[in-house]
Amino acid sequence: MTAIDDSTARDPDALRADMVRALRDQDGITSESVAAAFSAVPRHLFAPGAPLARAYDLHGIVPVKQDEHGLNTSVMSAAHLQAVMLEQADVKPGMRVLEIGSGGYNAALMQELVGSDGVVTTVDIDRDIVDRARLCLDDAGYSQVKTVLADGETGVPDGAPYDRIIVTAAAWDIPPSWISGLTENGRLVVPLTVRGTTRSIAFDRGGEGLISHSYRLANFVPMQGEGAAKERKAMLREGVAVQTDDEQVPLNVEGLNHALDTPRREFWSGAAYDLPDELELYLTLHLSSPARLHASAEVIASGLVDASTRLGVPTLVTEDSFAYRTRRENEDTGGFESGVVAHGPQAEALADEYLRLLRRWAQDHRRRGAATIRFLPGPASSTLPENSVLKRHGVVAVSWH
Incomplete structure (x- = not known):
């Protein structure tokens, strides 16, 4: 949570002013009109029962139901x-x-x-x-x-x-x-x-x-x-899950869980790791069989999986193998180098596909706003645009510059 000065902790007006200043500092607010709106609305009145510090925390949610x-x-x-x-x-x-x-x-x-x-x-x-x-x-x-x-x-x-x-x-x-x-x-x-x-x-x-x-x-x-989305979730074991909304992606619990028991193999791209939110969007749209791998803090601490899985990481999966993104310190690539952790009999082949994408992104698209996202409503044509995803009401198509 954002730190709160004890002297203002019980004064909602002071907390609100602090929140607006912090939002400006973090580029959440960039216009005078939005700053004025946040200054005017008493946020705590929409979080009855919640501590004032929580109501005015920049990055915290207030549960409602x-x-x-x-x-x-x-x-x-x-x-x-x-x-x-x-x-x-x-x-x-x-x-x-x-x-x-x-x-x-x-x-x-x-x-x-x-x-x-x-x-x-x-x-x-x-x-x-x-x-x-x-x-x-x-x-x-x-x-x-x-x-x-x-x-x-x-x-x-x-x-x-x-x-x-x-x-x-x-x-x-x-x-x-x-x-x-x-x-x-x-x-x-x-x-x-x-x-x-x-x-x-x-x-x-x-x-x-x-x-x-x-x-x-x-x-x-x-x-x-x-x-509502129709997502599929497979619990591989306590604290480890794989999730996808793509019906074509295989979620073989037995095969993927067995892969998790095989030796961890690491592969390194030689490319910079940077702007993880931009990189993950690119990977999501380009992996041939994408899912997200999630793991609990306890499982990560045990060393079974990498810390990148804590909030979910784009993962390339087959029936019996999977690969996901990791990083390591490397001054030659600007601080960090992207890499791949892979498990299962197809670990090397999956890592090769993943590494190609990591290198291509770092070389051609390593910046903010490189994607243009289109939504094309209506029935999909027989040939979908490259890097497109079929939805119920249309197609999401993404191009990269």
Whole structure:
């Protein structure tokens, strides 16, 4: 959590001012309008019961609701992520804005941005969340924000078209209602999940589909309802799991677990390890059979798998082998060198494919914003574009510059 000065720990106004300064320092806030909105909205009123320090922590979430397994189904997102997405959205006074995924606080920020002549509507599938958002908005003085109970997959046609649609849950797909619900010059900001990797993408209209204006690292609870992802998860053993949303990727628990018992083999690329969020997006789109390998802190500490697996790492898998990214210190490559850890009888072949991608990225695409992401709605053609992923409602196609 962001450090809090003891002298201001019980003063929400001082905490809010500290939060805005820190968001500016960390480039979460880059415009005066977003700074003014964060300065105006009392964030703690949307986190009743939470300690003030947690409510104003830059990078911490505030849990709102959990399922029967104790997993978060709704949270108040981290302030830094909310600021980044609002900067991506570029909300102007007088706009009509739709938020998909309610919490209250983000909608209040948007109301500050659109002003008295603008309209903000927030929608959620969960009655408890909508009711909570309504109470918090009224308590904070934002009664003009409209709250709607509905599945976000269908949008809110009554208020369409919108100048901005901002989605605050990880979406696996982009339904037709979101595109048709935009004005001609509208923008959709959505945390889109592609092969298990999520990025907040600001999409503008491009022909019949969408084209990215920017993309940033993001982490959200998944969409519920019709738009929910159909991911597969295989527990190899206690504390080790492999996950994918690609139906073509094999998840052979017995074969992959046996591979984990084979000797660990390391291969080194001679290429720089840098900008891990950009690199992981590139790997996700280029690996021939991609999944994500996750491991607990205890398993990592035992030495069985590398620390890169803690938050999930792009992994190339077959029925009986797998390979994933690692790194080591190497001043000759600028500080760190990328490499591959591989297990199983096909370890060397998988490592060769992975190493080629690591070298190509370091040589040709090692910078921020190298990708252009398009969403092409409708049925897929017989020949998909290179580096594309088929979704229910269309195709995500990515080109690299």
